[in-house]
Amino acid sequence: MDGVGGRIVETEAYHHEDPASHSFSGRTARNAAMFGPVAHAYVYRSYGIHWCLNFVCGEDPGNAVLIRALEPTAGLEAMAARRGLVDPRGLCSGPGKLCQALGVTRAQDGLALDRAPFAISPGAAAGVAVGPRIGITKGVETPWRFGEAGSRFLSRPLPQSAGKRPPSARTPRP
């Protein structure tokens, strides 16, 4: 869209049987796109302020992947103008930020991902780390957050893969 874009470096999965998913309680006006065809966008309003972009996918209706962060690669100037911020690391490092930078709103809800204004192409990640999802209170035990290991463009750091840290590396509070 407007030549802006980047590499997807962080996602979270939501399943229709997952209590953290918007589709868990069935279809509503907001989440209708989740029950539509796969490879379409689901865009919803978050906290009444931000937009969040999902890709509808999977075998059953009501499954989607939340796009949480991009590594900006195109249209940096346009994204910086929309975000009112210059630092590339702050442009798309969060689901709400990325939608503001790309100009994604309800206008894109339900649109197909294989044609304009979207342009998705496959790519390879250096390494994928897994961790618990962010900001949810239900389904916290399901570690369905995925990100490129070591990327500087994540919304938050991911757990170290194959971590071999000492169990209690934290300094105890006096």
Next chain:
DNA sequence: CCCGAGATTGACT
């Protein structure tokens, strides 16, 4: 019908 919580962010103490 009314109220509280939420897949967030940024400004402020």
Next chain:
DNA sequence: GTCAATCTCGGGA
């Protein structure tokens, strides 16, 4: 660290 902004939905009156 704490907190407000403000749309959508689910549950209770």
